[in-house]
Amino acid sequence: MQDKDFITIALPKGKLFSLSTELLGKVGWTADGLSEKSRKLIITNETARLKFIITKTADVPTYVEYGAADIGIIGKDVILESGKDVYELLDLGFGKCHLMMAVPKDKRRPQLEDYNNTRVATKFPHIAEKFFAAQGMQMEYIKLNGSIELGPLIGLSESIVDIVETGTTLRENNLEEIVTIMNATARLIANRVSYKLKFERINGLVGDLSKILAR
Numbered sequence: 001m002q003d004k005d006f007i008t009i010a011l012p013k014g015k016l017f018s019l020s021t022e023l024l025g026k027v028g029w030t031a032d033g034l035s036e037k038s039r040k041l042i043i044t045n046e047t048a049r050l051k052f053i054i055t056k057t058a059d060v061p062t063y064v065e066y067g068a069a070d071i072g073i074i075g076k077d078v079i080l081e082s083g084k085d086v087y088e089l090l091d092l093g094f095g096k097c098h099l100m101m102a103v104p105k106d107k108r109r110p111q112l113e114d115y116n117n118t119r120v121a122t123k124f125p126h127i128a129e130k131f132f133a134a135q136g137m138q139m140e141y142i143k144l145n146g147s148i149e150l151g152p153l154i155g156l157s158e159s160i161v162d163i164v165e166t167g168t169t170l171r172e173n174n175l176e177e178i179v180t181i182m183n184a185t186a187r188l189i190a191n192r193v194s195y196k197l198k199f200e201r202i203n204g205l206v207g208d209l210s211k212i213l214a215r
């Protein structure tokens with residue numbers, strides 16, 4: 001069996017992983033040993049001609065843009081931040097969250113503009129910059145890779161731009177949202193060339209998933 005017969009699927013570690021494998025499993029796109037805890041980097045289902053790769057969340061669009069993975073599942077926020085050229089096939093509906101700016105409750109300033117020229121800690125500097133530029137604001141972006149909420153709590157930054165899902169992290173750290181930047185959900189994405197070359201299988205998957213999502 002040649003590689004071109006296989007579909008390679010990039011799945012992100014973290015919150016979207018189990019939701020993604022659960023949904024794909026419903027349409028028979030699965031493999032023995034497909035688990036976030038697996039130390040195996042490629043998990044293959046020879047019979048179904050599927051290869052799953054488990055990557056860091058932010059890397060999914062990269063694997064797909066270069067065609068190392070034919071398709072992938074990833075949040076809209078991560079797609080936009082990456083700036084990668086991938087084909088968005090389907091809104092999967094799960095992984096609902098929003099990207100927002102938050103500050104410590106006791107340090108809230110009256111207007112958004114009052115934060116002009118201050119430091120903001122974020123995993124999403126590109127989206128944040130676009131947002132603030134549209135408000136006529138210039139900010140200093142401090143790129144962090146996790147636990148963003150720590151930034152203003154220890155004086156690294158005045159504010160954060162980060163994802164909120166349940167709101168628990170904000171609450172537990174006495175932070176307050178001051179403006180929503182965008183809403184996001186998980187998307188099925190494809191490499192543009194793979195989508196053409198493997199149209200039948202990928203489009204079949206889109207059809208099968210759409211039926212399940214419509215239920």
Ligand code: PRP
Pocket residue numbers: 014015145146147148149162163164165166167168169170
């Ligand atoms: C994300 C995000 C927030 C948290 C929000 O972090 O960056 O910290 O989830 O979720 P909540 O509103 O339900 O509390 P994640 O858990 O992905 O880890 P990270 O801090 O390492 O980025």
